[in-house]
Amino acid sequence: MSQKFIPLSVPNLKGKELEYVTQAIETEWVSTGGPYINDFESKIASYVKSKGAVSCQNGTAGLHIALDVCEVTSKDEVIVPTLTFIAAVNPVKYIGAEPIFMDCDDSLNMDSTKLREFCEDQCTFFEGKLINNLTKKHIKAIVVVHVFGNMADMEAIMDIAKKYNLKVIEDATEAIGTYYLSGNYKGRFAGTIGDMGVYSFNGNKIMTTGGGGMIVSNNLDYLDRAKHLSTQAKSDELYYTHDEIGYNYRMTNLQAALGLAQIEKLEDFIQTKKENYEFYKEKFEEIPGLKMMNFKENIRPNYWFYALYIEDDYSINRDQVIKYLASKKVQSRPIWGLISEQKPYAGSQVHKIEKAKEYLNHIVNIPCSSNLSKEDAEYVVQCFKRPEVI
Incomplete structure (x- = not known):
């Protein structure tokens, strides 16, 4: 008998996935409206202890929205890791901003020592803005990736961010469920320490909705704006009035049904x-x-x-x-x-x-x-x- 194929990382769908998805189909709520979406957002927020959550099409869309909410523009720069999946960095270019690439440490996450060194030696902090000495541009944010479910050095990174007035967006797409056991952030989950965090439910993640992602924050204004942007920036539901450029980034009710079963496990x-x-x-x-x-x-x-x-x-x-x-x-x-x-x-x-x-x-x-x-x-x-x- 030949050896069976052993895949790298595949979904585990042995819970109530079929039951919940069947209910969604039977009620005919299968698209970007439906009760499972709100339920899933609430369950994620409760699990990671954030003030709220906004679902989206995938982690990449979530990062795009987070950068927009944090007011990163085409005039700005964003510090990012070089050792990560490209989806963590591409949204910086979607916004029109420029990335600055940082090395990793032995945890495979962004090297906080080199980050501090760069801010101190290669930049000037002037009138509340960190200015890149090379390009003369404003560095507005850091995208921190928690690689493979490990945790970046958030104590040091947050100290640097506070000192230099930088927004911190946590790419926690690989790290839902990871949290600190000690230190200043004891009990805090990956994705809930910076200004905004993003999770992914791609098929190879620890929990999946097939695709899909989730934005979390403890800033309710940020969450409200994230939801507004993810639903085409519609300011009037009845008359289809839109007050700015938005995105078609909402999760479907079918995906949320899968997600509810997954988070239970x-x-x-x-x-x-x-x-x-x-x-x-x-x-x-x-x-x-x-x-x-x-x-x-x-x-x-x-x-x-x-x-x-x-x-x-x-x-x-x-x-x-x-x-x-x-x-x-x-x-x-x-x-x-x-x-x-x-x-x-x-x-x-x-x-x-x-x-x-x-x-x-x-x-x-x-x-x-x-x-x-x-x-x-x-x-x-x-x-x-x-x-x-x-």
């Missing part, structure tokens, strides 16, 4: 992913040349993606690992290509990109679905014990 998903991560970590410690990247000790991560570091003394390199695993019907992937090196961002300003280049060449993501069985995880580990060059 989210803590179970996190527990399973934690157990599988710890299993991998223990087993890979026994194989020279391999190590699992750690999650921070002062957080409860959601363990969304597992990052395996392929050391130089391992028998095969990153690309060979990916090809070999594919031959064994195990899906894996390299970490994203650095955004600052992508064609659309050629010529963008960067600041000391060093560690990101190292991790780019050494990290492989391995199967991490919340329905990954122990037998499948063991098979993945066994593949690494005697790898072959393909």
